[in-house]
Amino acid sequence: MNWDTLIAILAIALALGFDFVNGFHDTANAVATVIYTKALKPSLAISMSGILNFLGAVLVGTAVAQVITKIIPVDLVTLPVVVSVLLAAVLWNLVTWWYGLPVSSSHCLIGSLFGAGVMAAGLQGVDWHELNKVLLALLVSPLVGFFAGAVLTGIAFNLSGEKTKKGKELPHPKLMRWLHILSSASVSFSHGSNDGQKTMGIITLILATHFGSYGYRHDNVPLWVMCAAALAIALGTVIGGWRVIRTVGTKISREALSHSQGFGASMSTAIIIMVASAIGAPISTTHTLSSAVAGGTIPVYGAGKLNVKTLKLIILAWILTLPVAASLSAACYFGLHLFWR
Numbered sequence: 001m002n003w004d005t006l007i008a009i010l011a012i013a014l015a016l017g018f019d020f021v022n023g024f025h026d027t028a029n030a031v032a033t034v035i036y037t038k039a040l041k042p043s044l045a046i047s048m049s050g051i052l053n054f055l056g057a058v059l060v061g062t063a064v065a066q067v068i069t070k071i072i073p074v075d076l077v078t079l080p081v082v083v084s085v086l087l088a089a090v091l092w093n094l095v096t097w098w099y100g101l102p103v104s105s106s107h108c109l110i111g112s113l114f115g116a117g118v119m120a121a122g123l124q125g126v127d128w129h130e131l132n133k134v135l136l137a138l139l140v141s142p143l144v145g146f147f148a149g150a151v152l153t154g155i156a157f158n159l160s161g162e163k164t165k166k167g168k169e170l171p172h173p174k175l176m177r178w179l180h181i182l183s184s185a186s187v188s189f190s191h192g193s194n195d196g197q198k199t200m201g202i203i204t205l206i207l208a209t210h211f212g213s214y215g216y217r218h219d220n221v222p223l224w225v226m227c228a229a230a231l232a233i234a235l236g237t238v239i240g241g242w243r244v245i246r247t248v249g250t251k252i253s254r255e256a257l258s259h260s261q262g263f264g265a266s267m268s269t270a271i272i273i274m275v276a277s278a279i280g281a282p283i284s285t286t287h288t289l290s291s292a293v294a295g296g297t298i299p300v301y302g303a304g305k306l307n308v309k310t311l312k313l314i315i316l317a318w319i320l321t322l323p324v325a326a327s328l329s330a331a332c333y334f335g336l337h338l339f340w341r
Contacts, residue, residue, distance in 0.1 A: 007079050008210040012203055014086045016232040019199035021093045022105040023053065023236020033262030033293070034184040039177050049188040050238035056192025057200075057230030062221040063280030064194055068201025069208075069218050070130045071110070072117040077209050080336040081116045082202065088112040088328035096317060104284030104321060109198050110134055111325030119330040120337075137281035142291040142318070144272055149292025153264025154299035160260050180263040186270035191285045192233060193277040199229040261300050265292035290314055 031045040040048070072081065089108040110131075117125030160176040203225045207216035216222065269289045276283045297306050 004079060004210065007083065008206055011079060011083050011086065011206050014083065014090070015199050015202045015206065016228060018086050018090050018093070018105075018109075018202075019196065019229050019232035020236040021090055021097070022195055022199070023050075023233040024097070024239045031184065031188075033266055034181060037177075037180065037259050037262050039180050039184070039259060039262065045184065046238055048185060050234045052185055052188035053192035053196065053237045054230045054234035056189040056194075057196025057233055058192075058226055060193035060197075060274075060277050062197055062200060062226070064197035064277055064282045065201035065204060065221050066219065067130060067134065067280045067282055068109070068113075068198055069205050070127055071113045071134065072125060072205075073121075073127055074208075074218050076117065076121050076125055077205050078120070079206070079210060080333055081120050082206055082209070084116040084119075084329045084332035084336055085109070085112040086202065087332045088115065088325050091328060092321065092325050096321075104138070104286045104318065105195060106138060106198065106282050106284045107287075107318070107321035108325045109202075110138065110282070111322035112329035114322070115326030115329035116333045118326075119333045134282055137276060137283045138287075141272055141276065141281075141283040142287040145269055145288035145291040146295035148268035148272065149265045149295035150298050151264075152268045153261050153296030156263050157258070157260035157300050176259040176263060180259040180266065183263045183266035183270060187266045187273070187285070187289065188237070190270045190273035190277065192230065194273050194283065195285060196229050196233045197277070198282055199232065200225050203229065258300055261293070261296040264296045265289060268292050287314075287318055 031040075031042070031049050034040045034045050035042050039045075089105070089112045092108050093105055114126055114131065119125070156176065156179070200221050204216070204218060204221050207214075207222070207225070208218040266289070269285065269292050272288055273283065273285055294306055294311060297303075
């Protein structure tokens with residue numbers, strides 16, 4: 001086994017590590033609302049989320065993975081480029097997880113692809129047509145999540161008969177509780193269908209770049225890659241990311257989450273992500289869900305109950321992730337390129 005082959009195998013392991021980190025970083029997307037409304041016990045909610053993340057990643061298809069493989073032109077993809085992308089994405093994910101900020105693993109990955117591609121080949125290092133489509137999806141999805149969360153929460157709140165009483169726990173009709181659980185399960189499935197595919201795309205790039213003689217191609221995701229990525233994100237989800245769960249569950253709104261709000265935020269997020277997965281748009285589950293929780297606060301408690309301080313931190317992380325990830329991956333590529341020489 002030569003040195004490059006060993007690096008390629010380690011890069012695949014690193015990609016699965018990114019998928020694992022993505023899983024525990026994004027656990028909050030699906031389970032925070034059901035945990036903090038006491039719809040499900042934490043252990044049951046996280047186990048359910050892990051299983052459904054796995055199924056979503058395996059069953060939905062590979063449209064998103066195909067888009068990931070096209071952001072950097074095929075002839076410019078090298079091992080230093082891919083390793084730089086993964087190192088930067090994992091590093092920023094871990095830093096933001098440590099501080100409990102629900103940032104987007106999608107932003108991390110897309111920013112890293114951009115930074116490494118440009119450092120490797122200048123402005124020709126990325127496919128601008130594909131990149132612009134991805135950036136548009138990343139920009140629009142949180143805005144759609146905010147308004148969809150507000151609308152669905154408002155409808156659910158009015159139909160459920162929940163009453164907001166300051167200082168008292170909201171009554172939770174059984175039907176709304178089960179609808180909330182269903183919507184949480186839908187987020188888990190849709191998260192796997194979108195985020196799991198991003199790692200599939202990266203591994204497919206590695207295989208096509210270094211193991212093409214074995215029949216691997218950029219336009220085909222092998223079944224074992226699908227299963228490995230699905231398992232990694234599911235295991236990460238089961239371990240859970242309590243720092244981010246607390247932020248989503250308790251710090252976006254100044255008032256306790258209701259089942260109506262949890263249902264509205266989760267179901268709107270699940271629908272948006274499933275549509276994105278079907279059309280091959282790699283969007284941010286994290287920012288879509290966070291925006292939907294914020295939007296859902298308004299019809300239940302009013303805009304005055306939004307925690308502006310936490311929202312500012314989330315928005316700041318949203319704005320910074322793309323340039324920071326791009327800078328990190330560019331720096332990683334610069335260092336690795338010198339080493340590879």
